[in-house]
Amino acid sequence: MWIDYHTHHVRCGHASGSLEEYVRRGIEIGLTQLGLSDHMPLLHVDPATYYPGMAMPMEELPKYVEECLYLKDKYKNEIDIRVGLEGDYIEGYERQIEDIIKAYPFDYVIGSVHFLGEWDISDSRQLAGWEGKSPEDVYRQYYEAVQKAARTGFYDYIGHIDVIKRFGYKPAEPMLELERETLDVVKACNLAIELNASGLRMPCEEMFPSRRMLEYAHSIGIPITxxxxxxxxxxxxxxxxxxxxxxxEIGVTQIATFSGRKRSLSGF
Known part of the structure; x- marks a missing residue:
């Protein structure tokens, strides 16, 4: 089972390549399943006045899903395509998020926290947001948002659960209790998490999540994709x-996959 469930393409404004180019590349490298999972449109900031290229425009969302479904059928004999969405959790916008998720036949929806208010903590153009703030306070606010996201029931798994470390801003000591508390909430909500390898090319130089979080997640039975x-x-x-x-290395023998918003576990 060779899968990649987290991908972005040109519609999101900060990626390149068409959906079909991703599909052809997936076939080329021998993926069993390819998840197409572009960013949900922005809901709480005005795309015209905010930082450019943050997410696909709202009018592109139906076109995105339609194209995904078309490619899923076109290449069904060559690769198994799963249609997904990376759905930002924005506190106070739960109804709008739920409406988007329910409107389309997604195979899976990733629950990701990028925003603390209007500050995108994953955007290299917004590092000034850290100025004057205690990393401990920011981490606490971030993980509280992740817990709220898990409790909504909107998502199938939590994406890059410790992405707050992306640019290397860290508390003086690891906030182990907060990390475990957050994973306990994920477990209680019957969600999976992802091992997102992109952290290896980020300033933090570590996958999301850290090995210690991954080991704890596995120890309490959280499925992983x-x-x-x-x-x-x-x-x-x-x-x-x-x-x-x-x-x-940490003893995981099965990996989570998704179809029609239902989770399965397969050996890999």
Whole structure:
């Protein structure tokens, strides 16, 4: 079972490559399943006045899903395509998020926290947001948002659960209790998490989540899937060999896949 469930394409504004280029690349590298999972449109900020290229425009969402379904059928004899969405959790916008998720026949929806208010903590253009803030306070606010996302019931798994570390801003000591509390909430909500390999090319130089979080997640029985978070077709599958080895090292023998919003576990 060779999968990549986290990918982005040109519609999101900060990636390149068409959906079909990703599909062809997936076939080329021998993926069993390819998840197409572009960013949900922005809901709480005005795309015209906010930072450019953050997510696909709302009018592109139906076109995105239609194209995904078309490619799923076109290439059904060559690769198993799963139609997904990376659905930002934005506190106070739960109804709008739920409406989007329920409107389309997704195979899976990733629950990701990028925003704390109007600050996108994953955007390199917004590092000034850290100025004057205690990393401990920011981490606490971030993980509280992840817990709220898990409790909504909107999502199938939590994406890059410790992405708050992306640019290397960290508390003086690891906030182990907060990490475990968050994973306990994920477990109680019957969600999976992903091992997102893209952290290896980020300033943090570590996959999302850290090995310690991954080991705890496995110890309490949280299912795990994997993704490259590719923003270019040539990065599809990047570092996933290392991700698979790490999973094997900590004793994971099955990987989570999704179809029609239902989770299955397969050996890999």
């Amino acid at each position: 994997i993704g490259s978070d590719a923003h270019q077709p040539e990065r599809l599958g990047q570092y996933l060999d290392q991700a698979r080895e790490l999973l094997k």
